[in-house]
Amino acid sequence: MKAFIAVEKNEGIDSRLDNRFARAGYFVIYDMELDKILSIEENRFKSGAHGVGIETGNYVIKSGCKLAIGPRLGPKAENILRAGNVEFYVAENCTVKEAIKRYRAKL
DSSP states (O other): OEEEEEESSOOGGGOBBOSOSTTOSEEEEEETTTTEEEEEEEOTTTTOSSOHHHHHHHHHHHTTOSEEEESOOOHHHHHHHHHTTOEEEEOOSSBHHHHHHHHHHHO
16 A cells, blocks of 8 residues: 655655645655655645645545545545545654554554
């Protein structure tokens, strides 16, 4: 399963989660089975005037991720992810590595 993770900066597995989901600085796509980062890219939606939650939610679905990790979602992003059957795990004040560890511990 691929996970979509909202982070502040491009610092690999040690990237800190952003306190915003749709307006995060970067997005990490992490393969949970292979236990590795597949990509890190700058969030091209973060400066949008409106509709950022919708754009980001649709991007998560198009990326093929079935799990999204980050802070609490806004209502638009939440609705899009729910409609796309993407699980959302709330994680805050941690790194990508710590967030993945916390998610796995809850399983």
